[in-house]
Amino acid sequence: MNEKKIVIIGAGPSGISCAIQLKRYGFDPLLLEGDETGGLLLNANLVENYPGFPLGVSGNELVELFKKQLKNFDINIHKTQVVKLDYNESNFVVETDKSELNAEIVIIASGTIPERMKSFNDDVKNKVFYEVKSMKSISDKDISIIGGGDVAFDFALGLSSHNNITIIHRRKEPSCLPLLFERVKKQQAIQVLKNSLLKEILKNGNRLVLQCSSDNNFEIYADFVIAAIGRSPNVGFLSERLLKVFQQKKKFKNLFFIGDVMRGFYRQVGIAVGDGLRVAMEIYHTKMEV
Ligand SMILES: Cc1cc2nc3c(=O)[nH]c(=O)nc-3n(C[C@H](O)[C@H](O)[C@H](O)COP(=O)(O)OP(=O)(O)OC[C@H]3O[C@@H](n4cnc5c(N)ncnc54)[C@H](O)[C@@H]3O)c2cc1C
Structure with a gap:
């Protein structure tokens, strides 16, 4: 098992796909979710553009399948809301409504909030x-x-x-x-x-x-x-300096944004899932120094 401490914030489609791929690489990511597993997808009446479902699939059904897949990979979801994310000399500091955690790598998969x-x-x-x-x-x-x-x-x-x-x-x-x-x-x-x-x-x-x-x-x-008048990135829990990183689209060592939170207009399940996979691969292949 790879010992790097990885925290994923948000168990919507992007966070879930990232967690699964990381697990396949031998990491043991901590997947944190403040609300319900599945994220925004739980609202979707009929998803017709996610391959593998010739007649389409409801958001609820797709989330149930995602949950089964998480279970098969022995990935637990920790029900906790991240209230603040910041960093110190050596680590990220993830403050939740229950405790404080340190992480070497943080993946933000927190989606959007409604206007x-x-x-x-x-x-x-x-x-x-x-x-x-x-x-x-x-x-x-x-x-x-x-x-x-x-x-x-x-x-x-x-x-x-x-x-x-x-x-x-x-x-x-x-x-x-x-x-x-x-x-x-x-x-x-x-x-x-x-x-x-x-x-x-x-x-x-x-x-x-x-x-x-x-x-x-x-x-x-x-x-x-x-x-239903629009949505904006869900980044209210970022410290001021990390918010700047997000807004200026800077690369910041070992911090990743995936899915709707960083996709602007292009908010779709397939894109979110692809983002999760890509970042998991990047983490594995870069063998980052932390
Ligand atoms: C009505 C509707 C219909 C849709 N239909 C389709 C469709 O047909 N096809 C399609 O491709 N897409 C569709 N979508 C879009 C799709 O649902 C999103 O693109 C997808 O859910 C984005 O995944 P995500 O993981 O990036 O974010 P989200 O699904 O938004 O998940 C983010 C998760 O992070 C959690 N979170 C946020 N902040 C914190 C925090 N501080 N601490 C802990 N957890 C946190 C949230 O609770 C949430 O569970 C639809 C969306 C809606 C609303």
């Missing part, structure tokens, strides 16, 4: 969501989804079998994949409002009133709102 909708009253916040993994059992509700990209349309398709969905987006045409738009058009339970801007969310009893504008002002009633 938040600004300036809505506190009393509506508990009805505004940014992901759907906790909403899958909800039924018979009116749900408004804000955004016109792949994520908004995937959310809508996933929730429309048991709920009424309104997608509100501000462009003339949505920016999602054309095939997602075609599927949405066929769903009676989904209506799409284009050229529309959400201006305010108010509360009316238990319901939300969305005040919107298009050619005219109009209102929509909803039980929940889901915002």
